[in-house]
């Protein structure tokens with residue numbers, strides 16, 4: 491019997507990460523980590539600079555190869571169909587050297603499930619509706635981040651990976667994007683984000699993964715983590731102390 495599901499019915503979460511290690515240039519960056527991402531949750535991956543947060547998101551997205559262990563998406567290993575249900579917004583967005591609208595149209599041209607009305611609607615949602623013809627490379631840092639998020643949402647992902655999505659945003663844009671993240675979550679998208687903004691993690695995430703030096707030190711419910719972190723490292727991180 492064929493058990494390949496039609497793409498629209500394909501569920502990509504819960505995600506299970508089991509004894510995962512990943513190397514870059516032969517350096518061990520993720521060291522035997524295990525945790526679970528519940529279906530339709532918002533998970534925040536927290537930890538100091540260099541902990542491995544971005545590499546972890548890229549590994550989930552299939553951009554960094556797994557050297558040991560496995561990642562399953564609703565009990566299945568990754569595939570072309572599963573990758574198509576994911577979208578990632580990178581810490582440093584890469585945009586086409588074309589107009590804002592062209593950047594959306596390009597996604598449109600390679601994916602037949604999207605359309606230009608969605609593109610315009612999404613640009614409005616991220617507050618870029620006055621920028622259709624503006625060269626993308628001339629946008630400010632925060633505007634580039636918002637365009638990059640709109641581009642990711644155009645793919646109608648079921649799993650959205652957001653690497654520090656609001657670092658460069660002013661308070662108004664920050665609220666706009668956080669509201670959008672919450673709306674996507676309510677619609678049923680599973681979201682994994684990284685952030686150094688603890689107030690944001692508190693506002694958005696029900697599930698916290700705390701990592702340091704490529705190891706998962708805690709997986710905790712948001713409320714519990716901020717009230718009473720289980721490890722000394724997380725306590726120090728939250729108190730703004732250096733982690734050695």
Ligand SMILES: Nc1ncnc2c1ncn2[C@@H]1O[C@H](COP(=O)(O)OP(=O)(O)OP(=O)(O)O)[C@@H](O)[C@H]1O
Nearest residue numbers: 514515519537538539540541542543544545546581
């Ligand atoms: N392409 C690469 N080549 C070599 N080393 C890399 C590469 N990408 C990441 N690393 C190393 O992997 C480690 C984890 O990097 P990563 O970018 O995941 O950190 P991070 O937790 O996202 O930090 P930040 O909070 O600064 O974004 C770092 O020591 C980094 O130098």
Ligand SMILES: [Mg+2]
Nearest residue numbers: 543544581653
């Ligand atoms: Mg990073």
